[in-house]
Amino acid sequence: MRISQGLRWLALAVFLILAAGIGLSWATDRSADSLKARWATAPSQFLEVQGMQVHLRDEGPKDDPEPILLIHGTSASLHTWDGWTAALTSQHRVIRMDLPGFGLTGPAPDNDYRIERYADFIVALMDKLQIRQAALAGNSLGGGIAWRTAVQHPERVSRLVLVDAIGYPLQSTSVPLGFRLAQIDWLKPVMRQLLPRRMIEGSVRNVYANPDKVSPELVDRYYELTLRAGNRESLTQRMKLRETDALSAGLIKTIGQPTLILWGAQDRLITEPSGQRFHQDIASSQYVVFEGLGHVPQEEDPERTVQAVKAFLN
Template identity: 40%
Template sequence: MKKISAKKKVFLGIIIILLVLIYNGSYTDISADDLKKEYANEHSKFIEINGMQVHYRDEGKGFPVVLVHGTASSLHTWNDWTIALSKNFRVIRMDLPAFGLTGPNANADYSIEGYTQFLHQFLLKIKLDKFYLAGNSLGGNIAWNYTAEYPEQIEKLILVDASGLPTNKPQPAIFKMAKTPVLNSLFLYVTPKFFIRKNMEQVYADKTKITDALITRYHKMALRVGNRQAFIDRAKVDFKLGEKANLAKLKSIQIPTLLIWGAKDTWIPLDNGKRMNNILPNSRLVVLENSGHVPMEENPMESLAILNTFLND
């Protein structure tokens, strides 16, 4: 009789655990309409782009600031920034395709080129032609690519722990799982809250700031109809910056650029911020010693002070 290898035992153990979770209670999809009741508000609007009902918010008056969130997040990640900024600026933020209330893209195009064109279509629809642009993580990648394509529209660029350069380290576990056959199929039916908490603990430097309400919001957004499959499709797209043409894009950005980086970011380490600062011709890097991957969410007042200095300079 053949012995089962240790690796196979671990794999079978994972399958058994997941099957038990399914048996004890499936994590069914939540409709967009049900989520709107809880996570849309009086500032929420919906606009059709490529067949999607894109959720966005447009608040305050003044010079526009556009905020773009990262992978598996939503426009809510900018809540604290928006409360403060909307006193002096017009603040516009949206749920990107695959995430939040917007949900999946019908053509499943989650490439940077696809996201950049989505942002361009969105801004055309709301008739915005001059603005400050900020993005976190994936949103930062989209923001600097958009700026390279449409430099005449951006007055200032803000990149918060932005992706776009190789991290020279293994991908986070959530992305590995999304790329692994069988596990990614089970993810479509089982997305326990503790899994969301584990990922939040990776992106926050201070675990005590991770509240139940925060985990619940991320969890429910993940369960939005179509979002789990969209996350798998998005995770399969590798955003690698190895081509000279892509590096040339970063080097071409001449507008004033602020880089805000969490010193304790384990997903996109500070070294990436330093390298990006060296590539960009007109940039300044500010490091937040007590922040992880999402400083605008984890330490909003500290990161806002840096942002306001930059915008008012």
């Protein structure tokens, strides 16, 4: 009798703990309009491209003959380039955007998140801004988009900056929890309603070499922009794709533009041997490795990493 009553109390306690956990993690979609006040302050603007209202920032001298486009990675946003932008806009026109499926831009109308589709999006954006040719810089997924654009539309890309870019089969030693969960089909209905802020914090800390640099505001940005309506579904669609295979090597070897390759030595998601392979496969490339930095070196230490970019552009 006492054992049975004790089990009932234990079951009730477990239920209450689970209910409290779900309550704290409950996170429904937020509209783009509700997020703009915090994440689309000046000089943000929205431009219609391919049926989307694309969130972008266009800064620096408009007469720059060679603008630079900054392309963020998976689950990031244009804000990841704040430090680089501040350092470059005195001499260069710098354009950065939230890619389809991420940030305030939100999901693509056709739900197509293949690399080649993103490359066409970059060119469509350049057309809208009346930019004939530009330098492209990208981190992670954004790096893959940058080099793929150079392959598909070589006449539109003057040079490349690849920052811990995708392109070869991954040899990850650690993958953020959020990325792993996004690949589990049966969790999709749950993940549309639940998003523990602590999980986002853990994922961001995972891609930094020094987790102490991950501030509450940084976690807020990743967390709130993930909640933008449609972004969680877009992430699951994107994570289903497997594009870093042997075929990429053949494409990468065709890149003829001058290329700067930057890598965080402590990147555990796309480990440093991938950077070496980019350098081997792109004939006209320079390679710089940053000790003490992880998968997003442009965000973790913008002052140190942008120096190599300045020298390359000038």
